[in-house]
Amino acid sequence: MCGIAGIFHCGTPKPVDPARVERMCDALVHRGPDGGGVWTAPGVGLGHRRLSIIDIAGSPQPMQSADGRAMIIFNGEIYNFRELRRELELGGAQFRTDGDTEVILAAYRKWGVDCLSRLNGMFAFAIYDLDKHTLFLARDRFGVKPLFTAMLSDGSLAFASELKGLLAHPLLRRKVDPLAIEDYLTWGYVPDHRSILDGVEKLPAGHFRLLRHDSPAAAPVRWWDISFAERARGKPADLEAELLFHLREAVSSRMVADVPLGAFLSGGVDSSSVVALMAEASSNPVQTCSIGFDVAALDETSYAREVARKFGTDHRERIVDPNDFAEIGRLADMFDEPFADASALPTWRVCQLARESVTVALSGDGADEAFAGYRRQVFHAAEERARSVLPASLRTPLFGTLGRVWPKADWAPRPLRAKSTFQSLAESGEEGYARALSIVAPELRGTLYSPEFRKILGDYRAEQPLLAMMRGAPARSGLDRAQYADLKFWLPGDILTKVDRTSMAVSLEAREPLLDHRLVEFAARLPHHLRIRRGQGKWLLKHAMERYLPNDVLYRPKQGFVTPVSQWLRGPLATEARAIGSRTTIAGTGWFDGERIGKLADDHIAGRSDHGRLLWQLLMLDKTLGKLGVCC
Known part of the structure; x- marks a missing residue:
């Protein structure tokens, strides 16, 4: 894994100061x-900047x-580089190194952007092509790098x-893009179609750019997309065998x-x-690590340990303090x-x-997205069945009314927390899923902004790019x-x-x-019933792994890492929470209604309601803007 940076002149090929690139x-x-x-x-x-992993x-x-005739800088890993190298050598390519970087270069020289x-990898x-005087920028399929x-x-x-x-x-202008604030308040991060700074862009996942000295900067071109348009056919047992083949290939190639x-x-x-699959593929004990919390409800x-014992891993774990709130500046x-x-x-903490x-650690990221493992996906599938039965002319007024009058009860048992479900059912499937994915709903966001900031936003709402993506x-x-x-x-x-x-x-280096x-x-391509069955997501994956893992690992409720931000903001961070609306960097921007935020903070600290996630968002925004030293 590495870091790359560069400068390319679109127009007159002016000299580039190497000291500037070095900085x-x-x-x-x-x-x-x-090294560098x-x-x-x-x-x-x-x-x-190089983190040495291979060769x-x-x-x-x-x-x-x-x-x-070409120069490369590369961040990532190509897992099939040895197979590609053999193919290129048969075509006459010669190599001076044993790593994957030179293989990318040779592949580009042979196939151009089609390389x-x-x-197969993250990159x-x-x-830079010295013959064509072009710069080729590319990003991997999922945007790992x-x-x-x-x-x-x-x-x-x-x-x-x-x-x-x-x-x-x-020469970089440090001016905030106001639309990024709306995006961030909605999702809790700035999505890849935008950056916090006006004029800064992220090359989208699965895209490339081909730049020339003699023309304006070209727009990104999509070179890969995932399709759900086809359905696999075959017996469940055959599809399970195919799944295990792909899983073994994916894990072994990343070892x-x-x-x-x-x-x-x-x-x-x-x-x-x-x-489990690493242990199957390795002759030596797998090195594993876990972190836990000293709060039983948060600790896994x-x-x-059960999995580590089963596969004889060299296991290390550490209990961390869930009240590690002093590190929020480091996160920014x-x-x-x-x-x-x-x-x-x-x-x-687990990376530390x-x-x-x-130097390299494999993670389990990506399975929830690929195999429908999130609870919101399971709920959405059930809501879609309801939408298919009830026409919008009936759903919208009925559930819209229920969504408005039903109390928000985060403290109540789950069956009584129906407000968000009613609101979702009153909307289209895409709108309902956007609501499930968002952190701050549009009804609340609208009350947070100042009148001046609402004018700046105009008709823009953060959900719009997501809705367009889902509909297309x-x-x-x-x-x-x-x-x-x-x-x-996401x-x-x-x-x-x-x-x-x-x-x-x-x-x-983390590999997925x-x-x-x-x-x-x-x-x-899996049929629905092999993704979700009896209210369980990731059904085929779990069924396939029954030969490896115990049921209490496979079928227990999903937990994930939890940080007690609501408790922090009622305790050691309460002073900072109270200050968000009046005595912070974001208070000085004029974007927000300070009195409204102050009321939300008071209600949270007093325990009258839970606004912990929103206050945490505002606190992280304040810390980041302070670090960036931006103008508004």
Whole structure:
């Protein structure tokens, strides 16, 4: 894993100052502490920070192709590079190194941009073609690896693995995009179609850009998409066998490394499945790590220990303090953009633990999105059945009225918490799923903004890009569209951002075998009853893993990392919560109704209501804006 940065002049190929590229790379040293380099030519500069994983001594970057006609900087891993190398060697290619970077170069020299479809891995890279004077930027299918870009006032395009790399460039304008605030308040992160800074973009997952010196910067081009439009045929037993084949291939291909390798083990279905298949493929004990909490309701370490004993792993665990609220400033540093997924804190802690013994760790991320493992997906499938029976002319007035009058009762038993279900059923399937995915509903968001900020937003609402994505999805059902949204919107913006930043903060490479594109493409073709059955998501995956894992691991309720932000904001962070509306950076922006936020904080602290997630969002926004030193 590495960090990349560069500058490319669209127009006149002006000289690039190598010191400027070096400063951008220095901001990314945590991503690559093992070495670095800078290369410049007229109109272009490429920089790299390296975390050595494969061919430790033999693949420095920036790297020149064997024929001297292309240069590459690369962040990620290509898991099928040995197979590609053999194919390229049969065609006459010669190699000087044993790593995957040179294979990408040779593949580009042979197939051009079509090389992307042949790569199985996680990547963001830049290739400068010295013959064509073009810059080729590309990002992997799911967006495991990030890439930020910005057009600057001197006509150049700057790019970097993290926003902090761009922030090191003196010409970058630090002006907030107001639409990003609406996006962030809705989702808890800034989605990939936007950045917190006006003028900064993220290359979308599964896209590339081809830039020339003699023309304006070209728009991103999509080179891959996931389709739910087809259905697999066959007996469940045959599909289960095919699933296991894909799982074994995905895990074994990600176990190639020239440095110590291990796995995160939470004790849930996904990470336990990865560990089980790693143990099957390895002759040595798998190194696993878990973190737990000293609060029984939050702790899963007993399940992780059970799995570790079953597969004889070299297991390490650590109990962390759930009141680790002093680290929120560190989180703001890691993410650069406001990021309110509170599980980032325990994720960072497990990465720290893993890095004490390994340099690469496999995770279980991606299975919920691919196999319908989220509770919201199961609920959405049930709601879609109701929508198919009740016409909108009946649903909208009936459930709309119920949704307005039904009390919000987060404290009540689940069957009595019907308000959000009624609100969802009054809407279309896409609107209902957007409501399920959001953190702050539109009714509440509208009360938070100042009149001036509402004018700036105009007709824009954060749900609009998601609704357009779902309506245009290559899908056959509402469940398909929900999973498509999770894979294309939620996964890169939240889950993969969280894992990338927290792992890279400690120079750890995290790999996601359950996001192997062949596995996910297979999962997208599964019939509904093999995804969800009897109210259980991930049905076929769980059934397939019964031969490996005990039922109390496979079929217990999903838990996940929990951080007690509501308690923090009633206790040690109560003073900060009270100050959000009046004495903070965001209070000075004029975007929000300070009195309204103050009332929400008072109600939360007094226990009259639970606004913990919203207050946490506002607090993380305030910390991030303070770190960025932005103007409004």
